[in-house]
Amino acid sequence: MAEAEAEAEAEAEAEPRAVAPGAGARTPGPVAESVRAYGLVVAMWMRSTMAYRTSFVMTALGNFAATGLDFVTIVLMFSHIHALGGFTLPEVAFLYGTASTSFGLADLLMGSMDRLGRRVRDGTFDTLLLRPVPVLAQVAADRFALRRLGRILQGGMVLGWALLRLDLDWTPLKVLLLPATLLAGAAIFCAVFVAGAAFQFWAGDAAEVQSSVTYGGNTMLQYPPGLFSRELVRGVTFVVPLAFVNWLPALRILGRPDPLGLPGWVDFLSPAVAVLCCALAGLAWRAGIRSYRSTGS
């Protein structure tokens, strides 16, 4: 086993573009193998998307506009008020920008995971199991939608505007915290996508429950935490740790106290929470695959 592992790794380094023969889900070096397989499938879908360029441009613009409407709604709210939950428009825009950018990244990378339920139902999931490529990589890259760049662009623009308008007291630590937050936030959302997909092995038709955590979580994190009831804030801090996507680090950057009164170092925990979430999601995914019974259709 150890020998095979070394061999597979050597091969991965020597010829990164080749798909190793018999590289199934149990093949050693699974992470490198998965990333490579993911890249191959994504490249294929991108070529197919680019075959219809007009359609791609239209849907990407649509994606941009659809997500932009959330922000237009917030701006319309601010035509009647000066502060929402004690936050000014640029501060809310900062929350909006960080949440949307992280969610956009996760949606681009893993957003296809919610198709799993359909694949289980119509039996095409079995085909993925038969291929000598890690299953998670195949599901994640399935129908990779490049148009989702629209959401990242829109979130990034709102974040950029917020940073220009806010007069923040930057320290080197805070400067580092911002990109770390965006990446850790994306990783937490990715973990939710994977865990949600694993849940679909049992629940079948329940893709919308996943949406309530992903899309719903994204919407919630666009608003100041002080708006929500304490139980809800506790839930998204300790149960599904969405508060680490942007709330806690953003409050530190904005210089605001957090409503739960947690110790200050918690604001820097996002990367660690992201790693933990990904590990747990990985375990859930394995358990899901093991429990999978084909519908036989």
Added chain:
Amino acid sequence: MGGFYGAVVVRGFRRYATYRVATAAGVFTNTVFGLIISYSYIALWNQRPHLGGYTEAQALTYVWIGQGLLVTMALMGGGFEDELMERIRSGDIAVDLYRPADLQGWWLAADLGRAGFHLLGRGVLPLVCGALVFDLAVPSSALTWALFAVSVLLGVVVSFAVRFLVALCAFWLLDGTGVAQAAWITGLFFSGMTLPLNVFPGALGGIARALPWSALLQVPADVLLGQHRGTGALLALAFQAGWAAALLAAGRLLQAVATRRVVVQGG
């Protein structure tokens, strides 16, 4: 003939009723979104009581009516239009045109069945959940509820008529995905789903309230909230009926033009 279309309505209802787990999951999602939007509205109405002519309880009721009508009105797409566009693209539409049923009538009946199921399946429970968490301004008058039911029905017809026009674009574009997406984004915003239209500032509000999409959510919600009373309520229903008639007629005209374009590819 009425019996025939009635049967199509029933089949449309039953078709969606088979997805029970998906419906339960959808109720859960609507409830989560209802909670999130409710809290943001509470913050808004705390600072501006009576914003848009609503009390806080009315604003919160508006949120839960919105969640209840979101899928009923197909505000985020997902109705019959994808299927019709696919039939136009693949050429199966030629078979449909030979059938002894009217194209528009058939799809309207099927969509009424779908909307009916979603109103019961995904409309009632989120409203109940909302009422358990917040103080809602739900009317007790049976007449108001009856007017609301008529208003929802008219709203569904307007929603159908818009989506029928969108689907027919596939005769010219082949891939109607972009148009369908543009249509539901516009509809989502101008129906009042993201924010009540009477909170929209100035001229934007006036224009938004005159557009057909206000018939999908703003008008039914205002009828239930008692914003339109007496003749006002009848005028509101007439507004919806007017748009329904105009858009259905436009769809009929476009259908006549489009079907003359049908070329059945050989093989």
